[in-house]
Amino acid sequence: MTSRTPLFVAALALAALPALASDDCDAPVERWQSREAVQQMAASQGWTVQRLKIDDGCYELHATDAQGRSLKAKVDPETLQIIKIKQRKERRRDQRRDHEERGDAGAQAPAASPSTPDAPAVAPIFTPGATPRARIE
Template identity: 50%
Template sequence: MVPFRKCMALAALAVSGAASAEVYCSDPIADWQPREQLQREVERRGWTVQRIKIDDGCYELRAIDRKGNKIKARFAPASLRIRTLAVEFDPAGDASDYLPDLAPPGPRRQRLGPNSHGEIK
């Protein structure tokens, strides 16, 4: 089971790395939300923000989630919609917060991350 998780994490990072190289945000600067708003939004989800910077017109965020997994994400600065997400799982990491279909049977947990429109709510 451990090799499967490592392969899934590696595949997710490879795909997200390739995708992030092609992601550009083109929101007009006048429409941008402040970085502090993005920080408040992700902290409500239990992420601890390490840094927020601007790259290719997107907000790039590095954080640690509530389970200790490392997160790198890009957000459209006007809407704060997530554009890319890469998660480096802890050795005992659980992807069920990010991939609900992999959640173990039992009571449903609160889903973390963007809704169907890419917004973190």
């Protein structure tokens, strides 16, 4: 063995450590704290909980903080320690709805212009029940 082999093995072992780390919870269900306890912990943080569910053996909650920012937190069900927390981005669906409520023109689809009798009829691209055809040139 060369003198570099142990160093190489140590580097590989250190590189594998993050793969072993996990944000899953493995506490037995009988040691879990109640959902009400999670709600109280969130309230003590100044959060308003919109959704509380179980994911990967942990409590996962979607909430808003005191400043109104959306967040997602993963909480250990036994100790109620926050394992992971991240700020949630506003969903496109919510943004679209907000734009429509305010009447922003950019968020709404343009209205179809009424067809005039002089306009040429456009054949549909697909006809229901028709056999697909292709032409290679």
